[in-house]
Amino acid sequence: MNRVNLLQNRALRALLIPRWPQLGVQLAALAGLGILIAVGLVGSPVGNRNLAIVVVWIAWWALLMLMLVPFFGRLWCSVCPIPLPGEWLQRGAVLGPTASSRGSSGEARAQPRRRGLRWPSRLRNLWLQNATFVGLALTSLAILTQPRTTAWVLIVLVGSAIVVSLVFERRSFCRFLCPVGGVIGLYSQGAPLEVRVVDRDLCTRHIEKTCYTGSDQGYGCPWQVFPATLRTNVSCGTCFECLRTCPYDNVAVNLRPFGEDLFLPGPRRLDETFKALVLLGSVVTYAAVMLGPWGELKAAAAAVGTTAWLVYAGTFLVVTLAIAPGLYWIATSVGRAFSRVRATSAQVLSAFTPALVPLGITAWGAFSVSFLLANLSYLWPALSDPFASGWNLLGAAGVGWSPYASGVAPALQLAILLVGLTWAGAHVRRIADELGGGLRLALPVLAFTLVPTLGLMWLLVG
Amino acid sequence: MAPRRLSREPLARAAVGLALGLPLGLFLIWGAGQLGGAQLLRARTAEAGGWSPDALTARVGETLHLRLTSEDVLHGFAIGQSDQPAIEVPPGEIVDVELTFNRPGRYVFYCTRWCGPNHWRMRGTIEVEGEGATETPPLPAYVALGIDIDAPHPAAVAPSRRPSAERGAAVGVEIPARLLSRESNLGLSPVELWQALRAEPGTRDLADSQVWDLAAWAMRATVTDEMVAEGQTLFAENCAACHGRDGAGEAAAARPTPPATTASHAHSKEPVDFTDPQAMLGASPALLQGKILRGGMGTGMPYWGPIFTEDQMWALVSYLWNFQFEGWL
Numbered sequence: 001m002n003r004v005n006l007l008q009n010r011a012l013r014a015l016l017i018p019r020w021p022q023l024g025v026q027l028a029a030l031a032g033l034g035i036l037i038a039v040g041l042v043g044s045p046v047g048n049r050n051l052a053i054v055v056v057w058i059a060w061w062a063l064l065m066l067m068l069v070p071f072f073g074r075l076w077c078s079v080c081p082i083p084l085p086g087e088w089l090q091r092g093a094v095l096g097p098t099a100s101s102r103g104s105s106g107e108a109r110a111q112p113r114r115r116g117l118r119w120p121s122r123l124r125n126l127w128l129q130n131a132t133f134v135g136l137a138l139t140s141l142a143i144l145t146q147p148r149t150t151a152w153v154l155i156v157l158v159g160s161a162i163v164v165s166l167v168f169e170r171r172s173f174c175r176f177l178c179p180v181g182g183v184i185g186l187y188s189q190g191a192p193l194e195v196r197v198v199d200r201d202l203c204t205r206h207i208e209k210t211c212y213t214g215s216d217q218g219y220g221c222p223w224q225v226f227p228a229t230l231r232t233n234v235s236c237g238t239c240f241e242c243l244r245t246c247p248y249d250n251v252a253v254n255l256r257p258f259g260e261d262l263f264l265p266g267p268r269r270l271d272e273t274f275k276a277l278v279l280l281g282s283v284v285t286y287a288a289v290m291l292g293p294w295g296e297l298k299a300a301a302a303a304v305g306t307t308a309w310l311v312y313a314g315t316f317l318v319v320t321l322a323i324a325p326g327l328y329w330i331a332t333s334v335g336r337a338f339s340r341v342r343a344t345s346a347q348v349l350s351a352f353t354p355a356l357v358p359l360g361i362t363a364w365g366a367f368s369v370s371f372l373l374a375n376l377s378y379l380w381p382a383l384s385d386p387f388a389s390g391w392n393l394l395g396a397a398g399v400g401w402s403p404y405a406s407g408v409a410p411a412l413q414l415a416i417l418l419v420g421l422t423w424a425g426a427h428v429r430r431i432a433d434e435l436g437g438g439l440r441l442a443l444p445v446l447a448f449t450l451v452p453t454l455g456l457m458w459l460l461v462g
Numbered sequence: 463m464a465p466r467r468l469s470r471e472p473l474a475r476a477a478v479g480l481a482l483g484l485p486l487g488l489f490l491i492w493g494a495g496q497l498g499g500a501q502l503l504r505a506r507t508a509e510a511g512g513w514s515p516d517a518l519t520a521r522v523g524e525t526l527h528l529r530l531t532s533e534d535v536l537h538g539f540a541i542g543q544s545d546q547p548a549i550e551v552p553p554g555e556i557v558d559v560e561l562t563f564n565r566p567g568r569y570v571f572y573c574t575r576w577c578g579p580n581h582w583r584m585r586g587t588i589e590v591e592g593e594g595a596t597e598t599p600p601l602p603a604y605v606a607l608g609i610d611i612d613a614p615h616p617a618a619v620a621p622s623r624r625p626s627a628e629r630g631a632a633v634g635v636e637i638p639a640r641l642l643s644r645e646s647n648l649g650l651s652p653v654e655l656w657q658a659l660r661a662e663p664g665t666r667d668l669a670d671s672q673v674w675d676l677a678a679w680a681m682r683a684t685v686t687d688e689m690v691a692e693g694q695t696l697f698a699e700n701c702a703a704c705h706g707r708d709g710a711g712e713a714a715a716a717r718p719t720p721p722a723t724t725a726s727h728a729h730s731k732e733p734v735d736f737t738d739p740q741a742m743l744g745a746s747p748a749l750l751q752g753k754i755l756r757g758g759m760g761t762g763m764p765y766w767g768p769i770f771t772e773d774q775m776w777a778l779v780s781y782l783w784n785f786q787f788e789g790w791l
Contacts, residue, residue, distance in 0.1 A: 023474060023477070024477075027477055027478060027480070027481035028481070030478070030481045030482070031480075031481040031482070031484040031485060034481070034482055034484065034485030034486070035484065035485040035488060037485070038485050038486075038488065038489045038492075042489070042492070044531065044533065044554045045533045046532070046533055046534070046553045046554035048554065049553065049554025049555070050554075088478070093471055093474075094471065094474040094475050094477075094478055095470055095471050095473075095474035096471070385556070386488070387488075387492040388531065388554055388555075388556065389492055389495055389502075389529075389556060390495075390529060390556035390558065
């Protein structure tokens with residue numbers, strides 16, 4: 001096995017299994033979230049001077065796309081503060097199973113105080129997350145530039161997570177609704193980090209299945225996954241709860257080669273395919289709106305509620321929901337027709353999903369470089385004077401705007417896009433061969449992968 | 463294990479309280495700062511609301527501490543009829559300013575940066591109360607002279623060439639002292655001055671254009687180089703955006719900029735073309751000063767009375783003749 005179980009390292013084991021270290025980071029994130037909401041509501045309405053805008057949409061999003069997701073997969077979900085209040089209310093505890101969640105005879109109860117309803121079967125997929133992501137994306141330019149709107153988005157997310165946690169079981173919000181959760185889940189398949197069981201047979205023989213049902217050591221999987229059946233990172237929130245509840249120490253946190261999930265045989269789900277295409281369409285549209293030379297397009301995207309915005313929103317929906325999936329469908333259909341593979345159209349359509357993952361994560365990475373390096377200098381004065389009220393906490397309130405490494409950025413973006421194209425191309429060739437279609441099946445899909453890459457090269461690098 | 467974890471739950475809850483208390487504490491500290499002695503004055507373009515608040519109060523001799531911040535673009539802050547230099551207010555930054563007033567009255571503060579199509583509407587007032595006599599503004603010259611500044615004032619005659627003060631000085635004709643007095647000339651338009659000079663016996667042999675040169679020279683003799691230079695600076699800072707640096711009235715700010723400019727904000731009249739002899743040679747200095755002081759009444763011409771001092775307005779008027787006469791500067 002080309003994997004290394006990080007839990008073999010005592011320091012990492014001491015960091016990941018006890019609750020306190022994770023809770024400490026979660027609380028720091030929660031405090032940060034509270035500050036960002038307060039600053040967003042009452043701080044400067046000037047976006048680049050408001051900590052909420054600068055931290056959430058410049059620093060955090062770039063960190064997510066360039067560092068956390070590509071290298072650590074879903075690790076952000078393990079400390080994300082958004083679902084915490086809801087989860088604590090649902091459990092009736094912050095740290096772990098408490099006296100109130102124990103039976104009358106004192107035995108530990110596996111379930112939280114509120115069990116909640118099971119999330120509807122028809123919605124146990126990424127479709128709702130596709131919808132919430134697109135809904136947020138349509139108004140994103142207003143959200144990205146208006147601190148109060150950003151604060152309200154954060155409040156709505158926390159509120160929604162609380163409501164969902166009180167009605168439905170476990171982390172249904174994170175798994176099926178969070179607009180960012182779906183993005184992280186899909187792209188975390190490329191990351192070199194995973195939580196997996198060591199010996200599946202041991203899980204099969206374990207009658208209590210405490211990793212799913214819970215024990216006095218912890219809760220049943222909040223992400224509603226039976227770890228023994230985990231194939232990819234998509235649905236695992238790396239909350240490390242199963243590390244605590246497995247009585248046989250049979251769960252590992254593995255360091256693995258990049259993109260191992262992408263090699264798994266068998267068809268993928270169409271909601272995943274669609275998610276990957278929506279994200280590809282979105283990043284190209286974002287780059288066109290924010291970095292392209294079309295001022296009217298940018299103005300229309302920002303003028304939420306106006307006729308111009310309705311036209312923009314319609315165009316965005318057409319690009320992300322019709323053109324991107326449509327081009328992909330044409331490419332796979334042409335390949336299927338030329339290669340005469342036996343697989344059905346839907347099977348071919350979903351089979352190439354693994355190729356869309358590296359294409360997408362690198363596209364978002366290259367896009368993130370453009371705004372991160374250009375705008376990161378706004379972070380220091382915003383941290384120094386979070387309420388824009390004349391404070392100078394870090395002595396950097398007077399630091400002016402200055403783009404970083406502007407000479408290197410285009411080369412870096414080009415390199416990231418080429419890595420993505422090459423990585424995606426390799427998967428296209430492999431999958432085409434596995435389907436028995438060879439180069440004839442691969443060529444149209446390869447041509448499809450060129451469309452977003454070349455489009456972004458033009459928009460980002462020029 | 464279990465009993466230890468049980469004892470830690472209250473600790474965890476306390477930690478949650480701390481985590482939530484941190485932003486709350488920061489918020490309270492910020493709120494306390496807002497209640498302190500300094501008054502936050504937010505600047506937005508006139509289209510977005512202008513100054514907020516736009517009415518302040520102060521006491522004579524007491525320091526008024528303002529914290530200026532812009533919520534959109536670069537603005538400037540200045541007190542009308544004051545020697546205090548304008549202060550830049552960059553977006554999102556806090557600029558502290560302390561003001562002390564020596565006498566009661568209503569003072570106007572205004573934006574000094576061309577921040578939007580209706581920049582000049584971005585004004586506010588400071589009501590200063592306390593001991594001392596309120597300064598009474600002098601009676602405007604146009605009122606004292608009984609000039610109707612809204613009446614048409616076309617030039618009855620016009621020169622065949624651009625008059626030159628320099629050539630006028632070289633003509634060598636003695637001009638009566640009454641026509642070289644600034645006070646007596648305030649109510650005379652260049653045409654009226656030319657007519658008065660034309661009627662003088664000493665100019666009988668001169669061509670009309672030479673008398674125009676004499677009129678230019680007589681007008682230039684009533685103002686100083688310093689006045690004209692100050693007028694030039696004031697014009698560039700405050701007038702050129704509409705009237706143009708060349709005075710022709712076709713500058714960017716004079717043009718409607720849809721859709722940002724709403725119908726109610728649009729200029730109902732084009733700015734005056736200072737290079738047009740018909741528009742200018744029939745206007746007296748007092749009439750021009752009156753236009754500046756009172757504004758254009760619905761034409762888009764701002765009301766400069768509370769902004770410029772008396773001397774500044776006369777300096778501006780002295781510079782305006784530069785667009786009609788050669789060798790003025």
